Amino acid sequence: MILSRLLTVLGRGALTIFLLQFLIRPQEVVAQPNGAELFANNCASCHKIHEDLVGPALKGIEQRRDQAWLLKWIRNSQAVIASGDPYAVKLYEKWNKSVMSAFDWSDEEIIAVLAYIKEEGAKAPVAAASPADGGGAGSDGNSGGGSGEFTSLTLWVVLFAAGIIILLLSLLQRQYRLLYEERLATGRIPQSELRQFGWTLRPKPLHLVGGGLTLILVSGVGWGVDMASNIGIQQGYQPTQPIAFSHELHAGAHEIACTYCHTGAERGKSATIPSVNVCMNCHNQIKKESPEIKKILTAYETNTPIEWVRIHNLPDFGYFNHYQHYKVAGIQCQKCHGPIEKMAEVYQHSQLTMGWCINCHRETKVNLDNGYYQQVHGNSEAFKQAVADKGLTIANLGGLDCAKCHY
Numbered sequence: 001m002i003l004s005r006l007l008t009v010l011g012r013g014a015l016t017i018f019l020l021q022f023l024i025r026p027q028e029v030v031a032q033p034n035g036a037e038l039f040a041n042n043c044a045s046c047h048k049i050h051e052d053l054v055g056p057a058l059k060g061i062e063q064r065r066d067q068a069w070l071l072k073w074i075r076n077s078q079a080v081i082a083s084g085d086p087y088a089v090k091l092y093e094k095w096n097k098s099v100m101s102a103f104d105w106s107d108e109e110i111i112a113v114l115a116y117i118k119e120e121g122a123k124a125p126v127a128a129a130s131p132a133d134g135g136g137a138g139s140d141g142n143s144g145g146g147s148g149e150f151t152s153l154t155l156w157v158v159l160f161a162a163g164i165i166i167l168l169l170s171l172l173q174r175q176y177r178l179l180y181e182e183r184l185a186t187g188r189i190p191q192s193e194l195r196q197f198g199w200t201l202r203p204k205p206l207h208l209v210g211g212g213l214t215l216i217l218v219s220g221v222g223w224g225v226d227m228a229s230n231i232g233i234q235q236g237y238q239p240t241q242p243i244a245f246s247h248e249l250h251a252g253a254h255e256i257a258c259t260y261c262h263t264g265a266e267r268g269k270s271a272t273i274p275s276v277n278v279c280m281n282c283h284n285q286i287k288k289e290s291p292e293i294k295k296i297l298t299a300y301e302t303n304t305p306i307e308w309v310r311i312h313n314l315p316d317f318g319y320f321n322h323y324q325h326y327k328v329a330g331i332q333c334q335k336c337h338g339p340i341e342k343m344a345e346v347y348q349h350s351q352l353t354m355g356w357c358i359n360c361h362r363e364t365k366v367n368l369d370n371g372y373y374q375q376v377h378g379n380s381e382a383f384k385q386a387v388a389d390k391g392l393t394i395a396n397l398g399g400l401d402c403a404k405c406h407y
Helices: 002-023 033-042 067-075 077-082 086-094 107-121 153-186 191-201 205-229 247-253 276-283 291-301 322-328 354-363 372-377 381-388
Strands: none
Touching: 033 107, 033 276, 067 077, 067 107, 077 086, 153 205, 276 291
16 A cells, blocks of 8 residues: 555656656746857858868957958958958968858848857867877777677577587487387386386477577577667668758769868768858859759858768767867778769768777778877887887877767
8 A cells, every 4th residue: 555655646747747748847048049040051051260271260250340341241241352352362362262152141140249259259269189199099989899790690500509409409309209119119127117217218298499589589589689789780771851952963073072061071971061152163154953952042041051971970978089080090981981982872882890990990901101109109118119010000109098989
């Protein structure tokens, strides 16, 4: 009775708390949500707040130029440059004459973006992950606890072993049956004992059921091991994207550098997914009548981000830094992503498991031309010896340490 009442009270309390979460939910206040959204969808591919990217850092822009100038610049920077404005011309020349897209925004939208920039500029910058911070452990990180080599072969091996065991037991039972019949014929042991011995050898329904359940259990364990060993491994994953973008056409036929769209690979941890604004750098003039390009134009005109489906998903507990691998180590994109320039539709080429990354650290020779390793590891005796042996790998520099990827 007491236990029943206690469970009733706990159940009512849990239900009350669940309902209160919906009835008395605090309202979150987000500063300038419209400005943040506009910036993320249109500006973030070329600009950061605290550091330069394709264009200059935007912190303090409201102090460098007045609002009227910024309104004209954001709407049509080329018109401001053509007018001979000294500051605009100097800025254009400094940034290699990169053309900034024109934005047909209202004053309120531009002011919202400027307010967002001012607010973010007042915050302390987030430190970018540097090569010395430890990343290169190469776990772009899928979970796969080991080498990721378990396949459905595991299940077949278990089933084969179970079959061998059943066969051996059957042969053993047959030998005992022959022994029983021989002793029964010769009368070498009392009849009562022979009957008891023979009864134990006769197959019973319980034996058959037990054998069947054992086979099912062994098969289930094999299947479970096989499935568990493949958790997080998405090799071959090829989702349907909202727009039929072809890397074979862009990176292959037109030889557009990967970092033109994925600018973060040269500067930080994530390679980043390009915004609509990056697509519009070309497609505001090229193939505007294509049905797929019209989807991009619609997204741009309605200020709606394209919902690309992420293909290479990494666990939170695994650290991977694109800058450290691409810029410092000189690893090409194809090393992990496969022949991306030949993919009409991108899929996950590599396993990206822990074992896969560790093997790469063991086999890949260190690129000594960039000077980074000389500066950081040059005084290490192990480094000098490895260089002398012409066999310096990431493993020689602590690339197998757990803390390199899991910190």
